[in-house]
Amino acid sequence: MFDFQVKAVCGRARAGVIQTPRGAIRTPVFMPVGTLGSVKALSPEELAAIGVQILLGNTYHLYLRPGCEVIEVFGGLHDFMHWQRPILTDSGGFQVFSLAALSRLTEEGVTFQSHIDGSRHLLTPEKSVEIQRCLDADIIMCLDQCIAYPAEYETAVAAMDLTTRWALRCRQAWQRNDPGARALFGIVQGGMFKDLRRASAQDLAALDFPGYALGGLSVGEPPETMYEVADFTLDLLPAGKPRYIMGVGRPEDLVTLVALGADMFDCVMPTRNARNGQLFTHKGTVNISNARFRKDPRPLVADCGCYTCRNYSRAYLRHLYKSRELLSYRLNTIHNLHYYADLMARLRRAIEAGAFESFRRDFFDRRVENP
């Protein structure tokens, strides 16, 4: 059964454990994105070796390709993709608004055209829950309306109210059919307006979800604005439930938001940047195609325990990347996801040791202009 326990607190930062039928997840946690049933370039065994505890799958993408009728042959996404640890799926709403053509919003749901073949579909709160149940995700998300930045106040009000009404419908659909093993998270919207975020948080808290997410962040606003909204909103969420900030973010964002009490994150940054040759280090991000790496026999990060740094040089990584070799994407992704997993593990240990603030200072002190 789903459960969450806060095990240690340091300032506002929390370390906890989410229990799911597919195993425990220690928080704070970062969830790599496996859009189409694969974290791009990696095998499940590599993810496990990195210490990945939970993956995110994209409902919109999986619904269109391969489709529920394929995945249900396997009883869900886990057996289909050969990954037995927990999976969280999003609702599909964000991709419908950002990727699909001609999406049209009504009270009922969103009609949209597939970005692949132009076919027409209707996504409703009930349909989103149904697809996520077919995928057999361990944590599922309410369908919400995510708005652009900047947005008018009236737009933000309407989207927030619709999100709340849809949250209620998602909750009903979930309670009607779910055996209770799966957890449904509510999503707080409200744009960058504090009164709307407050109203959204209170409305959703009244519905008593197993967990809560902040949606509508990292949509183009400056980091300071995101931090301000998160700072304000995280405190309004029930302390005993996990708090998930969707689509965020950079390593410095994770450290800053954990300080404000966030528990869960997802972002394409470590995987997408890896495929663009951008590699994370404790000093900052380096571009592996840089000419200074041409004959450099050292590992990317001397004390990094990842498969890539244990076995390959900067010169080889640069060569693979410049040559567009497929192994480049894999080795880079392994390193970046290891960096993220390791950062989260260090954050947890710092919180448990009551030393979060010194960890955070040290994290920012080590960063340099040209790493």
Added chain:
Amino acid sequence: MFDFQVKAVCGRARAGVIQTPRGAIRTPVFMPVGTLGSVKALSPEELAAIGVQILLGNTYHLYLRPGCEVIEVFGGLHDFMHWQRPILTDSGGFQVFSLAALSRLTEEGVTFQSHIDGSRHLLTPEKSVEIQRCLDADIIMCLDQCIAYPAEYETAVAAMDLTTRWALRCRQAWQRNDPGARALFGIVQGGMFKDLRRASAQDLAALDFPGYALGGLSVGEPPETMYEVADFTLDLLPAGKPRYIMGVGRPEDLVTLVALGADMFDCVMPTRNARNGQLFTHKGTVNISNARFRKDPRPLVADCGCYTCRNYSRAYLRHLYKSRELLSYRLNTIHNLHYYADLMARLRRAIEAGAFESFRRDFFDRRVENP
């Protein structure tokens, strides 16, 4: 030190062992192609798990990118690419003639323009040996002139004679500088003309190379022509030396050519076809994008021991391939290289058991029109 022993003979088929300073190679053997210091999509650990005994590296590609000055920092290709089993490198000649722009042939060597940046280079027999020594390959090849098919007799004569003169220069360069650990193979040319193949084989045999290759096959001629030339030429080569047929081929080619006494092969077919969704089975080649696999939960080949077949379904492989997921190229390549490695292991065992002919009959009997 380099050595070759024939351990078993069945008809004309041979099973043997090549000793190199980096380990033994059981023959007949198939060598996957790692053009740029990476077998596309695979890690060295995956190659080892498949049972790959030796890789082929492409001198032309590695000379241009990353260049010898990078690889010599690592003392050769092995440490650069994290592969400690044997490596064979080609001479660069084939790519100069097929890939480079404006290649111009003289007695001295070939001048050509890089296909990457248009820079001008001169490849001579001595330079080819020098580059292959810098790569620290365990088996290196003489620079030869490979001609197109079909070719005029006079063209074939001239190319064969030049190949012999270059073989002598390669041998001198190799003997001058090599400690003796490395083996240099001569390459028999002569087009599809038996008298020229005979002359080439005799000329090279007189130079007493540690091994011999048939070049200039699989260049567009019908399989029957290739078999006929190989049938005739293999018998002219010293029985105590390994016989390598370059750039071949399909599984049925390997079975047929082993029957004629060939010991070594290389080809991009298993790796390139994998990336095009063409997967090998004992019944023949299947296209994984076929709609009949859409909901098929079975492994590609029921009794296949490869990582892909042990863990993934046809439906998932089809989904990954249709979605152009990077993992698709890896899983497909693992299966195809495993198929080739397994086929060679079965050929060896059949020869050792004195049952090669029944193995060969069974191999062709199992193949069907639409596998």
